[in-house]
Every structure is written in structure tokens, then in C-alpha cells.
Amino acid sequence: MKSIFAAYHPAVNFTFFCAVIIGSMFFMHPVLLCISWSAAFLYSIYLNGRKALRFNIVFVLPTMIIISLINPLFNHRGMTILGYIRDNPITLESIYYGICTGLMFGAIILWFSCYNAIMTSDKIICLFGRIVPAMSLIFSMVLRFVPKFKTQIITISNAQKCIGRDVSNGSYKERIRHGIKILSIMVSWALENAIETADSMKSRGYGLKGRTSFSIFRFYARDKGLLMIMTVFITVISIGAAAGVTNIQYFPSIKIGEITGFGIFVYTAYFLLCFIPVILDVMEEIKWHYFRSGI
Amino acid sequence: MHTESENTGKLNKRTITSAVIILIFIPSTILFGVFFLDDRKYFIVSLMIICYAMIPFFLVFERRKPQAREMIIIAVLIAIAVAGRAAFFMVPQFKPVIAIVIITAVCFGAEAGFLTGAMAGFVSNFFFGQGPWTPWQMFCFGIIGFLAGVLSQKGFLKRSRKQLCFFGGLTTFLIYGGIVDLWTIFMVTPEPKMETAIIVYGTALWFNIIHSSATVIFLYILANPMIEKLERIKVKYGLIEKLPK
Numbered sequence A: 001m002k003s004i005f006a007a008y009h010p011a012v013n014f015t016f017f018c019a020v021i022i023g024s025m026f027f028m029h030p031v032l033l034c035i036s037w038s039a040a041f042l043y044s045i046y047l048n049g050r051k052a053l054r055f056n057i058v059f060v061l062p063t064m065i066i067i068s069l070i071n072p073l074f075n076h077r078g079m080t081i082l083g084y085i086r087d088n089p090i091t092l093e094s095i096y097y098g099i100c101t102g103l104m105f106g107a108i109i110l111w112f113s114c115y116n117a118i119m120t121s122d123k124i125i126c127l128f129g130r131i132v133p134a135m136s137l138i139f140s141m142v143l144r145f146v147p148k149f150k151t152q153i154i155t156i157s158n159a160q161k162c163i164g165r166d167v168s169n170g171s172y173k174e175r176i177r178h179g180i181k182i183l184s185i186m187v188s189w190a191l192e193n194a195i196e197t198a199d200s201m202k203s204r205g206y207g208l209k210g211r212t213s214f215s216i217f218r219f220y221a222r223d224k225g226l227l228m229i230m231t232v233f234i235t236v237i238s239i240g241a242a243a244g245v246t247n248i249q250y251f252p253s254i255k256i257g258e259i260t261g262f263g264i265f266v267y268t269a270y271f272l273l274c275f276i277p278v279i280l281d282v283m284e285e286i287k288w289h290y291f292r293s294g295i
Numbered sequence B: 001m002h003t004e005s006e007n008t009g010k011l012n013k014r015t016i017t018s019a020v021i022i023l024i025f026i027p028s029t030i031l032f033g034v035f036f037l038d039d040r041k042y043f044i045v046s047l048m049i050i051c052y053a054m055i056p057f058f059l060v061f062e063r064r065k066p067q068a069r070e071m072i073i074i075a076v077l078i079a080i081a082v083a084g085r086a087a088f089f090m091v092p093q094f095k096p097v098i099a100i101v102i103i104t105a106v107c108f109g110a111e112a113g114f115l116t117g118a119m120a121g122f123v124s125n126f127f128f129g130q131g132p133w134t135p136w137q138m139f140c141f142g143i144i145g146f147l148a149g150v151l152s153q154k155g156f157l158k159r160s161r162k163q164l165c166f167f168g169g170l171t172t173f174l175i176y177g178g179i180v181d182l183w184t185i186f187m188v189t190p191e192p193k194m195e196t197a198i199i200v201y202g203t204a205l206w207f208n209i210i211h212s213s214a215t216v217i218f219l220y221i222l223a224n225p226m227i228e229k230l231e232r233i234k235v236k237y238g239l240i241e242k243l244p245k
Helices: A010-026 A030-074 A092-118 A121-128 A133-162 A172-203 A221-243 A261-274 A276-294 B002-036 B041-063 B068-087 B097-108 B110-128 B134-153 B161-188 B194-237
Strands: A081-085 A088-091
Touching: A010 A030, A010 A092, A010 A121, A010 A221, A010 A261, A010 B041, A030 A088, A030 A092, A030 A261, A030 A276, A030 B161, A030 B194, A081 A092, A088 A092, A092 B161, A121 A133, A133 A172, A133 B041, A133 B068, A133 B110, A172 B068, A172 B194, A221 A261, A221 A276, A261 A276, B002 B041, B041 B110, B041 B134, B041 B161, B068 B097, B068 B110, B097 B110, B097 B134, B097 B161, B097 B194, B110 B134, B134 B161, B161 B194
Parallel strands: none
Antiparallel strands: A081 A088
């Protein structure tokens, strides 16, 4: 489903994903991990529907379980010993740590699956076009070349078919030779074509001063608003992290700060930050529903 | 004369950027990790250092305002590597990416080799899915290209099929296999240990063997015809003197 969050400016999208992915990597606090994981889980299903649900169940959950199990087997730190497997102690702390690492891994993978759906290549180019123009140009050209080469291979293959040299002609050995020949023609064509494109770019003034670049994205007031809201949340979370509300110590024994009013405040900020896209989409759905029934 | 003075200027800039990163960024990241990050320090610090390591290459390329011809040739080679990785999507690890990166590096130099490798890793993950592994893959593909370029410029790596195959197989196994699996180790446990390393490398052994034999096979088939084609383009359009020495 198309998310309303995807329609925001790429800078807003990118800031959001940076914040949540870095947040998921930094904070080992179970409350924060659960928040981040559930937000990523919900949003990935909202974005990709059944496909995401299958991916999450077939790939993400088993990997999380495997990571949770690996940790107590190889990590013997911790004070509370539960038992021994082949003379190696299994500790309660390492089991907790394993579960949290699994959650963290799941959250990061899920956030990246959302990132892949939202941060399309045109948005990357819009963001990095000014900072690294040459690399962005190469990047956009590669994205164009891949489908272009695919079509060109079909053209070459058809032309070769006319003279009986396609991969469908001849014996097994000949077919392989024909295939290699087609790829060879393809590479020569691609290189020649590249020089032609480059000369064409140069003759149109590529690299001269004062040239502007086109961008389809505009920074609206709503982008500014959302960016400011996110900045507030990130500041609150950073203050909380500096004050130690998000800290947890696993080894040698689990030490977790008591839940204070300020702690709950920071958790709420993190919750709201992670759920921004979901909240926006729900608001949008309600709006649409309301207007539709009103007509 | 003009180009020569420009060249020394570039070299200084590269040295300055690298020096700033090596002397200031990396130590402060490590200190930050030691003092502020408790159990995640290996994972986060290693990820950040891998990213820093790539910055000088990209910055230098941007600073020297590359010619359109050079950029598009690199883009074509990246596209071939990406298409090659996508074409073999059904066979895990059996990929021609490193073979193409090495061939590029041998023909167009270390810088082009690094950029082709790093960008091939980045762009192909738009088809395969981005994740925390992306910087690691980019760095490994890139540094293999860089090494191949440096060694062939210094004359240690000849353009013979045998030497390229040997180099390709060895670097794929040791550098790619060795570095990419580090992130798994750092991800899974709070601190790297021999036990975990043995398990991770043990499971990855078969994948690494398949990957390096794929590199050897692709280099064996592709090296001579591809180098011939690239050299032809260089001679035909006079790309040689435009490339950095």
C-alpha cells in the first residue's frame, strides 16, 4: 500500500530512517527495543502487505530465534548460572542478552525492509546530488543501464537468430558459444555507447559552471513541521540517553535503572518517533474515511 | 607541467583527508565506543570505521571533477557487475562481481577499481535489499579492486590469466570472506571470541569456497576478452592520458 509518509520530502524520510536505525543499534534497553521492533513490524506489513508478513515469519522470526539461542551457547559471562552444557555454563544474563540481540537484529532488518520500500533511488539522488554530484550521476546512470542492457541483449539475440546464431540454435556446445558471443557483442556495444553518451553530454555543457539540476521534490510546510517534530523527539531521546535512562547493563549481572517519570517521558518520545509513519497513515485513513462518508 | 602540479595538489588533499580521518575520526569513535557504548561497541564502532575508510576515495574522485567519458565507462562497468550479480541470483555466492572489479582495476587503475567495487555493492543491494551488511560489502568489493589496481600498476600483478585467477581466488576467499563475516560476529555476540569466530567462519567456509571458485572461473573466461575490449576502447578514444597515473 502507498504510505503517506513516502510522499514527504526525501530529507524527512532519510532523517527518520537514520534516527530509528541508529536508535535500534544503540539502545539495548528491552522497552526501547520492543517499541522499535513493533513499530518496524507494523509498518513493514502496512507497506508490503502479505509479502512482508511472509518475509517476517519465514525469515526474520527464525533468524531472531537462532540469534537468541546462539548467544547463551557461546557467551558464558554472567553471574546466574542455570546449568551446564558440555562443561560450559549457561547463564541467565546471556539468555536475556541473546533475546535482546535477536530483537535488535529483527528491528534493524525490519526497518531496512521499510527503508527499501520508501527510499527509492530517485530520493537518494535528490539527497546526495549536491554533496557528491559525480557519484550520484554514476549511480543514476547505473540504474538506467541495467534495464537498458537487458533490452539490448534481446535486440542482439534477435539479430543473431536471423543468421542462426542464437542460444536456441545448434548443439549444446554451439549454444554456449553463441551465448558468449552475444555477451561479447553486448559489452562492446555498451562501451561504445558509453563514449557516445559522454560526448553528447560534453557537447551539451556537462560540468560547466552555473548549471542547475532538476529535482521533482519540494520542501513544503508539512515537511518542515514533521522535521521539527522529529528533531524535538530526537533531542528528548538524546537527553534521556545522556542522563542514563536508556542504559542497561547485562554483564556480570543485569542492572536496569528504575522506571521514573522522566524515563516514561523519554520512552513516550521514542514510541512517538518510531510510530510517526504509522500514525500519519492512520490519520490519513481516518481523514479519507470521514470525507467519503460525508459526501 | 600543469597536470603535474595539479596531481601533487590532489595527492596532498587525499593525504590530508586520510590523515584527518585516521588521526581524529577513528580514534575518537573508538574512545566514544569504549566509554559510552557498553555491549554494542564492537558492532557500532566497526560499522563506523568501515564507512570512514571509504570516504577518502569518494572525496578525491569528487574533488578532481572527473571527465564525462571516464564516469560513464565506470558506470557501464558497474552496471555489468550489477547485472552479472542479478543474472546469477538463483545460485548463491556464484557471482561475477569481483571478477569484473579486478578486470576494471587492471585496465583503469586502482581508483576506478575501488569505485566500481563499492558502487556495484551499493547499487546491487537495491535489487537484493540493503542492510547493515551494505557498507561491509561495499568496502570489500572496493578494496579488492583497489589492491588489484595498485599491484598491477606496480607490476606485481601481470595481466596473465593465471595470475589474475590466482589473485582473484585468494582475495575473494581471504579479504571478502574474512571481512564480510566480521559483521556477523560483531552482531551476534557482545565481544568477539575465538569460539564464535570459528563457528561463523566454519559455516561460511563453503560459501566462501563457492564464491572464490566463481571468481576464478569468471576470471578464466572473462579476463582476456574483457581486457582486450577495454584496451581497445582506451586506444580508440585516447582515454589513456586522461586517467590518473
